[in-house]
Amino acid sequence: xxxxxxxxxxxxxxxxxxxxxxxxxxxxxxxxxxxxxxxxxxxxxxxxxxxxxxxxxxxxxxxxxxxxxxxxxxxxxxxxxxxxxxxxxxxxxxxxxxxxxxxxxxxxxxxxxxxxxxxxxxxxxxxxxxxxxxxxxxxxxxxxxxxxxxxxxxxxxxxxxxxxxxxxxxxxxxxxxxxxxxxxxxxxxxxxxxxxxxxxxxxxxxxxxxxxxxxxxxxxxxxxxxxxxxxxxxxxxxxxxxxxxxxxxxxxxxxxxxxxxxxxxxxxxxxxxxxxxxxxxxxxxxxxxxxxxxxxxxxxxxxxxxxxxxxxxxxxxxxxxxxxxxxxxxxxxxxxxxxxxxxxxx
Amino acid sequence: xxxxxxxxxxxxxxxxxxxxxxxxxxxxxxxxxxxxxxxxxxxxxxxxxxxxxxxxxxxxxxxxxxxxxxxxxxxxxxxxxxxxxxxxxxxxxxxxxxxxxxxxxxxxxxxxxx
Numbered sequence: 001x002x003x004x005x006x007x008x009x010x011x012x013x014x015x016x017x018x019x020x021x022x023x024x025x026x027x028x029x030x031x032x033x034x035x036x037x038x039x040x041x042x043x044x045x046x047x048x049x050x051x052x053x054x055x056x057x058x059x060x061x062x063x064x065x066x067x068x069x070x071x072x073x074x075x076x077x078x079x080x081x082x083x084x085x086x087x088x089x090x091x092x093x094x095x096x097x098x099x100x101x102x103x104x105x106x107x108x109x110x111x112x113x114x115x116x117x118x119x120x121x122x123x124x125x126x127x128x129x130x131x132x133x134x135x136x137x138x139x140x141x142x143x144x145x146x147x148x149x150x151x152x153x154x155x156x157x158x159x160x161x162x163x164x165x166x167x168x169x170x171x172x173x174x175x176x177x178x179x180x181x182x183x184x185x186x187x188x189x190x191x192x193x194x195x196x197x198x199x200x201x202x203x204x205x206x207x208x209x210x211x212x213x214x215x216x217x218x219x220x221x222x223x224x225x226x227x228x229x230x231x232x233x234x235x236x237x238x239x240x241x242x243x244x245x246x247x248x249x250x251x252x253x254x255x256x257x258x259x260x261x262x263x264x265x266x267x268x269x270x271x272x273x274x275x276x277x278x279x280x281x282x283x284x285x286x287x288x289x290x291x292x293x294x295x296x297x298x299x300x301x302x303x304x305x306x307x308x309x310x311x312x313x314x315x316x317x318x319x320x321x322x323x324x325x326x327x328x329x330x331x332x333x334x335x336x337x338x339x340x341x342x343x344x345x346x
Numbered sequence: 347x348x349x350x351x352x353x354x355x356x357x358x359x360x361x362x363x364x365x366x367x368x369x370x371x372x373x374x375x376x377x378x379x380x381x382x383x384x385x386x387x388x389x390x391x392x393x394x395x396x397x398x399x400x401x402x403x404x405x406x407x408x409x410x411x412x413x414x415x416x417x418x419x420x421x422x423x424x425x426x427x428x429x430x431x432x433x434x435x436x437x438x439x440x441x442x443x444x445x446x447x448x449x450x451x452x453x454x455x456x457x458x459x460x
Binding site: 219 | 358359361362363374378379381382384385405408409411414437
């Protein structure tokens with residue numbers, strides 16, 4: 001079957017989908033707005049829960065997409081998507097028009113912009129960073145404060161931009177809890193003399209081996225977990241970060257000074273995804289992610305026939321789920337193209 | 347002299363940096379499972395003492411961890427060491443030993459004070 005599929009986004013979902021479509025015999029155009037493929041995974045040092053190097057998964061995806069049937073267009077965004085009969089004409093920023101029999105949208109997520117939670121002082125205080133900034137530090141091997149010294153007392157704030165009506169995100173990003181636990185462990189390994197505190201609303205360890213990692217964080221690494229939403233952070237004259245939180249399990253307010261405060265940024269529908277929704281006429285749901293045709297058995301289907309959804313453009317997902325979701329999208333594409341082929345021949 | 351009814355309220359805020367957590371450190375050292383508590387309250391719900399008096403083993407654990415030792419000190423003798431709490435703990439914390447160690451640590455504190 002000589003069919004063309006356009007995959008939008010070359011992160012984990014897009015690369016997996018493109019690779020599997022190519023194996024199935026389709027010609028794939030893989031469009032990525034960044035200069036290189038890989039998505040957010042490129043910025044992550046170790047992955048939860050087994051703490052393997054993120055590069056190993058990147059390498060798997062890179063090999064999977066090294067296929068003659070895949071044409072990678074980096075530094076390219078989508079201008080228009082027009083639907084004519086069973087063909088989607090996808091116009092790229094380079095002016096090229098790609099005719100696709102099916103489109104897989106894998107535009108992924110953006111990290112919540114932590115500066116929006118002004119009360120935590122990201123972008124205002126020197127020693128307030130995000131989970132993504134910390135991964136960058138892990139990659140460089142240098143965990144330092146603004147003045148170059150190693151932090152001794154580190155706080156991690158869960159749910160920054162998640163489960164928070166004040167920023168318009170009612171949903172749980174579901175990966176930040178386990179990311180916090182993983183990063184806390186990594187911090188204790190890099191800085192054995194440090195003390196690490198996690199401030200959480202609920203510990204949502206709902207993944208394979210997550211709870212075990214949480215237990216290990218307590219047992220082996222002595223990380224303290226304090227239940228309560230940090231209400232505000234302020235900078236003291238000694239450059240330390242003072243936080244206020246209610247220790248809800250004691251039922252009393254608590255204050256503490258920290259050297260470094262790490263904000264666990266949640267996941268939001270990407271700006272790129274919103275653009276695609278607008279140009280293609282794709283529906284989005286309550287949480288601004290793409291609306292799926294059916295929550296239980298149609299999570300790869302959009303409101304448009306022939307346009308399929310893969311990965312975190314639909315909801316927050318971990319890498320395992322993202323890869324499975326992308327493979328499921330490929331199966332939907334194959335079924336769809338077989339049925340259109342039958343219609344044409346019949 | 348008449349009392350005007352003015353009082354000074356002691357702050358309710360836990361000052362984590364000011365508090366001394368030597369009791370917690372002592373227990374961590376001798377009973378590492380103390381770290382594993384997730385504050386579920388299973389121990390308190392099964393506790394016979396807790397049914398009749400203001401005693402919560404869960405609360406005792408967390409107060410010790412925060413260095414709020416005074417309240418813990420007032421309550422630590424209420425435990426009858428029956429060990430039912432150990433049977434229900436989902437994290438396998440040796441809760442009875444935690445109480446025994448806390449008593450030891452408070453004892454040492456007294457000896458040093460003398």
